[in-house]
Amino acid sequence: MTTSIASAEALSALTELTEITRFAGVGTAVSATSYSQPELLEILGIRDPKIRSLFLNSAIDRRFLALPPEGRDGTRVAEAQGDLLEKHKKIAVDMGCRALEACLKSAGATLSDIRHLCCVTSTGFLTPGLSALIIRELGIDPHCSRADIVGMGCNAGLNALNVVAGWSAAHPGELAVVLCSEACSAAYALDGTMRTAVVNSLFGDGSAALAVVSGDGRVPGPRVLKFASYIIIDAVDAMRYDWDRDQDRFSFFLDPQIPYVVGAHAEIVVDKLLSGTGLRRSDIGHWLVHSGGKKVIDAIVVNLGLSRHDVRHTTGVLREYGNLSSGSFLFSYERLTDEGVTRPGDYGVLMTMGPGSTIETALVQW
Template identity: 30%
Template sequence: MSQAPATRPTLLAIGSEFPPFKVTQEEMYEGLLKKWYEKVPNAERIVKNTRVRSRYFAWDPRQALANGSVPTGDRSEVFEKTVLDVAGRSVGKVLAQVDRSKVGSIAMASCTGYMGPTPEYFIAKQFELTSSIRRTFIGHMGCFAAFNVLKVAMDSLAARPDEHVIINCTEFSSLQFRSDANAEQAVIQALFGDTSASAVVGSAPDGEGVQFIRTHTEQIWGTHELMTWNIKNDGFFMTLSPYVPFVIAENIHAYLEKLLGPEKLSVGDVKHWIIHPGGPKIVEMLGKQLKLTEAQLASTWHVLGEYGNCSSATVMLVLEHMLKADKPQRGEYGVMLAFGPGLTVEGALVRF
């Protein structure tokens, strides 16, 4: 009796959509940040040094926050009104590329707003997916949460290899912008943008398609105070230490040994790098540590410049752009990386 060929979790479709307000960094600075940070030394230089050129927003912060902060509930109402449109368009884009009757699960991540039922409920209903669909919503994990929805998909496929899984990350960081007048907050409000990125993952024979070989999670204990994300009466509040890039760079080789070692691979075997642009310093330091070329970092820099740091959705934007721009060849390896509160490093080994 012939044995069925081995299968792996495989990317079947990927796509992104954006909210309606596109604002250049210069427009954002002149229209709002200049006023907020007039007492912060070198505020304009801080904003420019993020290397963000433009961002998409779920609302126009220049108008919504012109008179100062607004309550958390008001911010949440905008999230509820916007998330189903933007995430729905993103999910619709990838569903159009697959057989939706095979979709058995949907996993969604967002740390920038809450509602119940959670958004993926309404998205599944909108597209008339099966009423028995398994739903998972992952909240408040930050910039690395794309890997959490990916791992839900991989686990689902291990149990039910004949199904497809929708994964989605939708983040509206602009809904939590704040006017706290210090350099740390100036960096944050100049860095983050909004988007929705989706993918469909299914099973395919080993060696056919963009396949997720393995993932690895690493908590860097004792560093949790360097990046935090908490709820206040007037919105969510983030802290972001300038030491974060140094800690990530110091630990990246040990991390990659754990991700790549079980597959008998090293950094030199990886041609494509899909790195979450948490900020320009992170990208610069990782590029130097890993001896990456400008071409290997091009998609990461492109996403940072055109969209900013879009929290959990960002690494999916980088993957989407890299697939179009680099056109990886069959059998080449890639590594996806993202970083967030913990500090936590998440990654996946991909074979094209």
């Protein structure tokens, strides 16, 4: 891969503006039990042919979930909102702790090295937040700086990275961690409607942690060069998590047209991301896209002119875990790291999509 002298100069100017944040390590974790899509159809007693087709044609093989308990008749019992909040707290903290410990091991660091912890979740509301609960659970230094990003949805991992990259640049040499912990099992409704079936066929439990540090050129991971965002104002209500009066609980809604809406706007934000760098899309060697669903991934591939190989990790994560919400792109990054194919100088684009409707991107270089 080559770039022009002009592009090299543009990127050099970009990176000289501030301390550069680099990825130092990554770790992931999931909940205890996984199910295949056919198993879930039988467990949940789903007979509607349209809903069965939704599950079986999702490009998902298995997902990790904490299903509702069985009633006296053996069917799964819908959980009250209070029970779901307790489930979220238990699972999100457990997965989050394990993902964080795996991340630190990857970075060659320990709990005592953490100076800032930013936690992301959209599958439940906690006060005190997930960051405080994890600091207590793991015995992290109580002086640790922290932040919680709640309710931004599947795009929020990159929103958090943007904020933490700024903190990192202002604190060179100090370790910061972005932790996305999504207990999607705590956001399910069992009402037999197509609205909830779309959600129930797609999401899975998972946590992912990314350690970052600036001012240390010895860190082997990619450096963060730039972020770009785009809110599709006309589709603000296309993805939402709001109160369902009939169910007396919160419920997700995904507009059937959202894959095409997101795909149609992907070029706008990627062009914004690459603007001023001298780079073209063909200069990007690695694409780490949120595993939002089969149709979403297909729409991104078509509109950005990507190959199936470009999104192999995105589709692999979807196949083995389903949509993991905010941490999905970090599961893909972990796979890319394990693959060992990146080379110094390679460029990568990270992309997440979620409520707003929003597309978030970041440009990185190894």
